[in-house]
Amino acid sequence: MTPARSRRPGAPTRTERGIPEATVARLPVYLRALTALSDSGIATASSEDLATAAGVNSAKLRKDLSYLGSYGTRGVGYDVEYLRYQIAREIGVTQDWAVVIVGIGNLGHALANYSGFGTRGFRIVALLDADPKLVGERIGDMVVRDFAELEAIVAADRVSIGVITTPAGPAQEVCDRLVAAGVTSILNFAPVVLSVPAGVDIRKVDLSIELQILAYHEQRKSGEAALTEVPELPATMNGQIDLPSVGGGVGA
């Protein structure tokens, strides 16, 4: 995900005590599963139990956990509370991370109201928007503040994570301001590819991309019989393409 980080040809892919990226992405899932088990009063769970709760295969889960260390007891399983704490510590949610949300439209609103903000570990310290009509509005127990205050807020509250919920247009500029202010992790909901300097992590959440991926598979399901398509248009058509009015060619 982070394109930068110039990697030497011979350098180890897995950094010093580094956990594979695929595993990192699953740790939060395990954490949630453990919390659920804990809430159900279950004190011990086998890798099979945990894997089922997390929706993965048990061998994968064991291998993932083995990167953290050797918690767990052979012949018995994992102590739920103990493992939960270890994973939480490894992820870093035993401490609180300050978060700002920029762009208080529909989605920003929704995230601001998202009580609990996932699990603990994150604290929204400011809601920012450049629109004067929004500034001052109360959302839950917070007030929307002017985007111009960004730098002061980031410095004062040691903000390291920024969430971008603006439209596509201003997203890159917002991103640049966040980075300049000292934010080093960004969660981007705007439908654009943001570019950031090395050392800044970006993750992207994109509704329309998810839907399109579903559409692709959906199309293959329904279109399994009718594979007559692929009209094999002349690949070289002098540049002039006359695009059959999107939706014409394929009969449903």
Next chain:
Amino acid sequence: MTPARSRRPGAPTRTERGIPEATVARLPVYLRALTALSDSGIATASSEDLATAAGVNSAKLRKDLSYLGSYGTRGVGYDVEYLRYQIAREIGVTQDWAVVIVGIGNLGHALANYSGFGTRGFRIVALLDADPKLVGERIGDMVVRDFAELEAIVAADRVSIGVITTPAGPAQEVCDRLVAAGVTSILNFAPVVLSVPAGVDIRKVDLSIELQILAYHEQRKSGEAALTEVPELPATMNGQIDLPSVGGGVGA
């Protein structure tokens, strides 16, 4: 050595005309990049141009496109409109997919208002909620309807995609109802692992997991100097693990 120049019929790793999943996930990004170029009045683009716009490496982009066919002209590049249409057709967004959104809380509201709903290709046909207080509410040009109407709506509008924006609790039940009604693709925003029968596709969007992944990397950045942590607790403590007061209640 020319061992496998021709494809053996015995080892078709990739299904007939199947596109690798990683490539499928990038096609929507390319589609968006092409649309942006098109809107800028650019008629032709090289793989390098496109790759930059999409935020990937050009070799990867060319390989991805090669799975679709041989659009593009050597020495010239790709015709933007033509390629855009081909990708749109491959993804399946040249036709419209009917979508229902279940759970009209903060997030459901936001998605319902998300004008344009990504790119074209998707049509929200209903907003559903089980809460009588919400049923009847107008959102944009739509009205929230009772979840009980699900089956009728799915049948009437040939709905194949369902979006779940309920809390975690009712999500699995909503999911089961969707599947039973005939929905075969689900986009899940609820923080649970849903289980579905084979043939149904699920994609998950999870804010708190994304934040936790960022937190992990953030922790590694700041903790690079202070690596004094990791107390290296005795991994083997006679099976009796006495967990440093994280949550206590083991009995119950």
Next chain:
DNA sequence: CCGATTTTGTTCTCACGTTCACAAACTCCT
């Protein structure tokens, strides 16, 4: 028509991720 130039499409190689399968380690029962 021919050679220089550009850019695609594809092959090759390496790294990463997943799954299997099994030895090691622990509990329980006799």
Next chain:
DNA sequence: AGGAGTTTGTGAACGTGAGAACAAAATCGG
């Protein structure tokens, strides 16, 4: 105590994905 039964942790095999490099195909200038 010892053997049977469980379950973890991990080595090895396999499959997928990424990137470098290059041959093939097109344009352009003379």
